[in-house]
Amino acid sequence: MSDDRLSGLLDGELADHERTELEAELETSDELRRELAELEATRALLRALPAVEPRRPIDDITAEPAFIAPSRSRRTGRLGVAVAAVAAIWLLVFTVGVSVGSLPIVPDVDQLAVQHAAASESAMPMPFKVMDADEMMKDDPAIMEDLGHGMALDAVYQYDDLVQSRYSDGDHVVSVFHEPGSVDWEAMPDMGETSMMEDDTMVWRGSIGDVDVVVTERGDLVVTVVSDGDMDDDMAMVASTMVPEVDSSPSWWSRLKDAPGNLLDRL
């Protein structure tokens, strides 16, 4: 087995006693000396590698501003009841979690709104990559094909662990983002409102510009739903389809929770 002290010697990282021992061994071993020489030559090749010229100006690469970083955003806005319904649907319909940890995060709702707008205009949403929706659905059970009422999945984008599923009925767009983790509710933007539903599910609701945003959790995923403001009516329709006539006992939320199969059928 190759002796990693040789690399340590080349890099000047051996302790004195190790170096002394190895140098004595080198005196008596042609094989070891050759290996050392070859490693040194390999190291020299690597160290002589030139700086890499990007294919396009580095300023263009670094100037792209669409960083989807989970920085804390602060905005005020109205509640999006309809979008909450969509979020609830997602929350309840999803049945498979992704076990990749549950680190508390704060979704950058401002950036996600920007991303939603970019996807709505079919602009290439850097730095998200366009993914093969069919392939993604096979691999990621959090991506659904249909939201109902003509809201069909028409694109999936991915950046790091953040996945955006875009649904459209031709006129309006809903984006559902999901990423591993749990919501750091304490750090959510204080302009929105965090509330606990009757089933103890936490939901944060706010609006940014013309879009409504809902953040919630499902298993080990943080789910952020962004919807055009104009979607309220349609979403309300979706909600009304999903939710039986108002009946406070048991709550519609509880009934939804208890009947995911029915929801799936209706979707």
Next chain:
Amino acid sequence: MNRRRRLRLVSGDPDDVNDHVPTWEEIATEHGQFMYTVAYRLCGRHEEAEDLVQAALVRVERGLAGYEPGNLRGWLSRITTNVFLDETRRKKRRPVQALPEDPERVLAGAPAADEALAAAELPAYIQEAITTLPHDFRAALVLCDVVGMSYPEISEALDVPVGTVRSRIHRGRSSLRELLRPHLDIDDEGER
């Protein structure tokens, strides 16, 4: 381990040591190409290198508040490398494309042992050889031989013991030695 410990000078270049906290714009403008080089050496693809630089700059933006003036390039290298490793782990969880993971695979266009490789082609060939290495070996080797970081610095950057760093560097170099042997400047006596 104190992650904010100041990195010591790695290359002997006084420009590497900064006594002020740079702005994000300064980093992007003045060190973007350096980050690109590190990224490209790690991943071997221009498109991916662009993504890595962008993602690394996101982390730079988040981390600037906690950055202590010192070896800026060491810090940027550490961030870029960790973005690369995180991305690698993510792809393993959610594979989206074939990766050149297999260290045993034959290099595309690899010349026969007795063929001389044009000097101009050698860096590309070396790069291709680097990308055959397992990611952990690659990260340690790039930080050592491309960036010029010491073993303790690499240990801190990758959050592994110094002994592991030495092992990874050596195993990475040994693999490259096999791939690059025809191009090593060694005579029959084993002398350089």
